[in-house]
Amino acid sequence: MxxxxxxxxxxxxxxxxxxxxxxxxxxxxxxxxxxxxxxxxxxxxxxxxxxxxxNQAARNLRLGTTRTVMLMVPTLTAPFFGPVYTGAARVAAGHGFGVVVHVWPDDAGPADSPFAAPHEAIDGILASSMAVDALAGFRGTPAVMLDSDPAGPAPTVEFGVADGMRDLVAHLAGLGHRRFGHVAAAVDQWTFRVRAEALAAAVAALPGGVLARSECAIEATSAREAAARLLARPDPPTALVCDDDLLAAGAYKAARALGLDVPGDLSVTGFDDVLLATALEPELTTVRLPAEELGARGMTALLELLGGGRPRRCVLPGRLVVRGSTGPPRIVL
Amino acid sequence: MxxxxxxxxxxxxxxxxxxxxxxxxxxxxxxxxxxxxxxxxxxxxxxxxxxxxxNQAARNLRLGTTRTVMLMVPTLTAPFFGPVYTGAARVAAGHGFGVVVHVWPDDAGPADSPFAAPHEAIDGILASSMAVDALAGFRGTPAVMLDSDPAGPAPTVEFGVADGMRDLVAHLAGLGHRRFGHVAAAVDQWTFRVRAEALAAAVAALPGGVLARSECAIEATSAREAAARLLARPDPPTALVCDDDLLAAGAYKAARALGLDVPGDLSVTGFDDVLLATALEPELTTVRLPAEELGARGMTALLELLGGGRPRRCVLPGRLVVRGSTGPPRIVL
DNA sequence: GAGGGGAAGTCATACGTACTACTCGACGCA
DNA sequence: TGCGTCGAGTAGTACGTATGACTTCCCCTC
Missing domain, CATH: 1.10.260.40 (lambda repressor-like DNA-binding domains)
Structure with missing residues (x-):
C-alpha cells in the first residue's frame, strides 16, 4: 500500500x-x-x-444504494430551510439514511447533461419550493416535492397556504379592513402563486373589498419600495399583506417613512413565521408554517416511495399567529 | 434489463x-x-x-474521485451561509466540481464510527464555523476551515474579526461612549471567542472604558433578556455591542421596552451584516463580513490542496458599516 | 504484391466492497 | 469406523464504469 x-x-x-x-x-x-x-x-x-x-464509492456500487437522500432547495439564504432540513434529517437518521443539501437556483436550467451533477450518488430527492421542471433531469430518481405544485410529476407534501391566507384576510376583515395592499414576491414559485390567488379570492368575496398589488424582490429594500407605491395611491390600503416576513419588514419601513404607526395607522402581515417575525417591532402577525414537520413528512413519504409504496398527497395546515402588527383601521372622518 | x-x-x-x-x-x-x-x-x-x-458510484470507484466537495456548516438557519455557499459553488463550478452541503450541529460528536456518514463520497471538506474536533473522524480527507481557529489542524480562511471589532469600538468611542455592554452569544465557536476577546481588549485600552457582559442564545428573545439584564444594572451601558445582527434585534426590543430611543438613548451594534441589518429600524451599524468571498477563497484553497499544493492562511478584513443605530451618548446631568 | 499506417472499434481489466458458496477440520454419535 | 454437523474462515465473483492494449480492415505507397 x-x-x-x-x-x-x-x-x-x-x-x-x-x-x-x-x-x-x-x-x-x-x-x-x-x-x-x-x-x-x-x-x-x-x-x-x-x-x-x-470506500463509500465501492460500497455504493456493491450495495446499489447510498442510503443518502438529497434535499434540493433554491437558496440557502432563506431561514425557512433550516427547520425543513432538521425535520427531514431526523426522520432519515431514524432509518439509517443521511441527507445532503444541494442548492438549485430557480434560474438554473434542467439537469439535462448526464455529467452535470457529480453529487448525484443518491437514492432519492426531496425538492423544496422548486420549480417543477428542475426535476426534469432526474427522471428515474424517486422524488417528493415539498411546498410545490401538486399537479407536478412527483408526490407532494404541501402547506395549506390558501387556508392560511384566508384566515389572515378574515382576521383583518374582522378588524374592519376593506382596502388591502399586496406586497407580492416577484418569484415564480407555486407557493407565491397560491398566496396571490387565495388573497385575491378572499378579498373579492368580501363586501366592499378592494385589492391593489405591487411586486418586489425577496428583500427588504425592494419590498419597502413596493409598499411605498401602494401607500402613495389616492385610496391607500389600510392593511398590507406581504408575501413573507422579510417583505413585511420592508413594509414597516415604508410606513415609518410616511410617519404612519403600525398598527395604529396601518396593519401589516407577514407569512411563514421565521425568526425575524418576533425580532421586528411590533412583532409581526403572520401565518406559521410548520416547516420542520414539512421536512419530516416529506422524508417519510420519500422513504415510503423508496420502499416501493405510493405516498398520498399530504397537506399541513398553516396557523394564523396574531401579534402586534394588526389592529382596527383608523377611521378618517 | x-x-x-x-x-x-x-x-x-x-x-x-x-x-x-x-x-x-x-x-x-x-x-x-x-x-x-x-x-x-x-x-x-x-x-x-x-x-x-x-451510475455515479461506479464512476467514482473507477476514477477514484468524485469531483464533489462537502461544505460543512453547523446550521442552515443562519442566513450567513447562503453567500458562503454561493462563493464556494461558483469557484468549484469553474473547476468542474460540485458542492453538497452537510449540516453538522455543534453538539454532534466526532464522526468516529466508520459507517456513520454515508454522504462521505467526497474529495474534500470545506468546514465553516465548525468546532475543530468535528473533523476528527475525517482524518485523511483534505479540508479547509472557514472562519475557524487558525490553530486547528487544517488550513484556514478567516475574517479579520478582531480588527472589525476594534473598528466598532473606535467608532463608538469616537462618539463618546465609555460604558459598553456585550450581548454575547453563548456558543463555543472560535469567531465568538475572538469577538469577545477583541472587544474586551479594545475597551480595556480605552481610558475610563467599562465592559459588562451578558450571555444569550442566538435568538432574539434570549438576546432581549440578556440586553435587559445589562440595562438594569446600576450603571447601565450607553452602547450595546451584540455578537451578531439577530442579537441586536433583541437589544432593540429591550431598549423599546424601557422607553429608550435607539440611537438617542442607547447605541446598538451588530456583526455580520446579514439581510436583517437593513430590515431593522433604525438600520443597524454593524461589521460587514465578506461571506461570499470567504466561500470563494476557501474553495480556492481547497482545490489547491486537492491539487497537491499547500494553501497559505488567508484573512479577509471586515468593514465597519455605520448606519442609524449608533450616535453620541446622552449626557445625564 | 508486400508492408506501413491510420481509422474505427473491441477486449479485458481494475477500482474496493459485500456476500454466496465453498472448504476444512474437529467433534459427537451410532 | 463412518457419517453428519457445526464452527471458523476463505475463494471467488459481481456491481458499472473508464481506459490501455489490442485487433481488424482498408487505403496508400514503393
Whole structure:
C-alpha cells in the first residue's frame, strides 16, 4: 500500500492476518457465529491501527444504494430551510439514511447533461419550493416535492397556504379592513402563486373589498419600495399583506417613512413565521408554517416511495399567529 | 434489463449495436479520432432513448474521485451561509466540481464510527464555523476551515474579526461612549471567542472604558433578556455591542421596552451584516463580513490542496458599516 | 504484391466492497 | 469406523464504469 492512498479492507486483512472477506464480515457487523470473537477483535484493532475507513464509492456500487437522500432547495439564504432540513434529517437518521443539501437556483436550467451533477450518488430527492421542471433531469430518481405544485410529476407534501391566507384576510376583515395592499414576491414559485390567488379570492368575496398589488424582490429594500407605491395611491390600503416576513419588514419601513404607526395607522402581515417575525417591532402577525414537520413528512413519504409504496398527497395546515402588527383601521372622518 | 432498474452503459451499447467501451468513449467525450461521427450519434441517440444516466458510484470507484466537495456548516438557519455557499459553488463550478452541503450541529460528536456518514463520497471538506474536533473522524480527507481557529489542524480562511471589532469600538468611542455592554452569544465557536476577546481588549485600552457582559442564545428573545439584564444594572451601558445582527434585534426590543430611543438613548451594534441589518429600524451599524468571498477563497484553497499544493492562511478584513443605530451618548446631568 | 499506417472499434481489466458458496477440520454419535 | 454437523474462515465473483492494449480492415505507397 503506497503511503499516499487510503488503506483498503485488503490492507486491514493483511495486517490482521485474515482474508478480506473476514474483514468485511467483522466490520459489517454480521459475523455472529461466523468469526470467533478473538479474530473479530484482531480485525477491529488492525482497522484502528491503519485508520481504515471504507470506500463509500465501492460500497455504493456493491450495495446499489447510498442510503443518502438529497434535499434540493433554491437558496440557502432563506431561514425557512433550516427547520425543513432538521425535520427531514431526523426522520432519515431514524432509518439509517443521511441527507445532503444541494442548492438549485430557480434560474438554473434542467439537469439535462448526464455529467452535470457529480453529487448525484443518491437514492432519492426531496425538492423544496422548486420549480417543477428542475426535476426534469432526474427522471428515474424517486422524488417528493415539498411546498410545490401538486399537479407536478412527483408526490407532494404541501402547506395549506390558501387556508392560511384566508384566515389572515378574515382576521383583518374582522378588524374592519376593506382596502388591502399586496406586497407580492416577484418569484415564480407555486407557493407565491397560491398566496396571490387565495388573497385575491378572499378579498373579492368580501363586501366592499378592494385589492391593489405591487411586486418586489425577496428583500427588504425592494419590498419597502413596493409598499411605498401602494401607500402613495389616492385610496391607500389600510392593511398590507406581504408575501413573507422579510417583505413585511420592508413594509414597516415604508410606513415609518410616511410617519404612519403600525398598527395604529396601518396593519401589516407577514407569512411563514421565521425568526425575524418576533425580532421586528411590533412583532409581526403572520401565518406559521410548520416547516420542520414539512421536512419530516416529506422524508417519510420519500422513504415510503423508496420502499416501493405510493405516498398520498399530504397537506399541513398553516396557523394564523396574531401579534402586534394588526389592529382596527383608523377611521378618517 | 429488468424494467425496474436503471439502464447501464451496457444496455446502451446493445441498443446502439456497439460495445460498452464505445459507449463510454462517446459519452465521456473522448472519442475524437477513435469513433466515427455516425457511430457517436447513434450511441447518443440510444442513450437518449433509454434515458441512460451513468451510475455515479461506479464512476467514482473507477476514477477514484468524485469531483464533489462537502461544505460543512453547523446550521442552515443562519442566513450567513447562503453567500458562503454561493462563493464556494461558483469557484468549484469553474473547476468542474460540485458542492453538497452537510449540516453538522455543534453538539454532534466526532464522526468516529466508520459507517456513520454515508454522504462521505467526497474529495474534500470545506468546514465553516465548525468546532475543530468535528473533523476528527475525517482524518485523511483534505479540508479547509472557514472562519475557524487558525490553530486547528487544517488550513484556514478567516475574517479579520478582531480588527472589525476594534473598528466598532473606535467608532463608538469616537462618539463618546465609555460604558459598553456585550450581548454575547453563548456558543463555543472560535469567531465568538475572538469577538469577545477583541472587544474586551479594545475597551480595556480605552481610558475610563467599562465592559459588562451578558450571555444569550442566538435568538432574539434570549438576546432581549440578556440586553435587559445589562440595562438594569446600576450603571447601565450607553452602547450595546451584540455578537451578531439577530442579537441586536433583541437589544432593540429591550431598549423599546424601557422607553429608550435607539440611537438617542442607547447605541446598538451588530456583526455580520446579514439581510436583517437593513430590515431593522433604525438600520443597524454593524461589521460587514465578506461571506461570499470567504466561500470563494476557501474553495480556492481547497482545490489547491486537492491539487497537491499547500494553501497559505488567508484573512479577509471586515468593514465597519455605520448606519442609524449608533450616535453620541446622552449626557445625564 | 508486400508492408506501413491510420481509422474505427473491441477486449479485458481494475477500482474496493459485500456476500454466496465453498472448504476444512474437529467433534459427537451410532 | 463412518457419517453428519457445526464452527471458523476463505475463494471467488459481481456491481458499472473508464481506459490501455489490442485487433481488424482498408487505403496508400514503393
Amino acid at each position: 503506497p503511503a499516499t492512498s487510503r488503506p483498503t479492507s485488503r490492507d486491514v486483512a493483511q495486517e490482521a492476518g485474515v482474508s478480506q472477506s473476514t474483514v468485511s464480515l467483522v466490520l459489517g457487523g454480521k459475523w455472529a457465529g461466523r468469526v470467533s470473537p478473538a479474530t473479530a477483535r484482531g480485525v477491529r484493532e488492525a482497522a484502528e491501527r491503519l485508520g481504515y475507513r471504507p | 429488468p424494467a425496474t432498474s436503471r439502464p447501464t452503459s451496457r444496455d446502451v451499447a446493445q441498443e446502439a449495436g456497439v460495445s460498452q467501451s464505445t459507449v463510454s468513449l462517446v459519452l465521456g467525450g473522448k472519442w475524437a479520432g477513435r469513433v466515427s461521427p455516425a457511430t457517436a450519434r447513434g450511441v447518443r441517440e440510444a442513450a437518449e432513448r433509454l434515458g441512460y444516466r451513468p
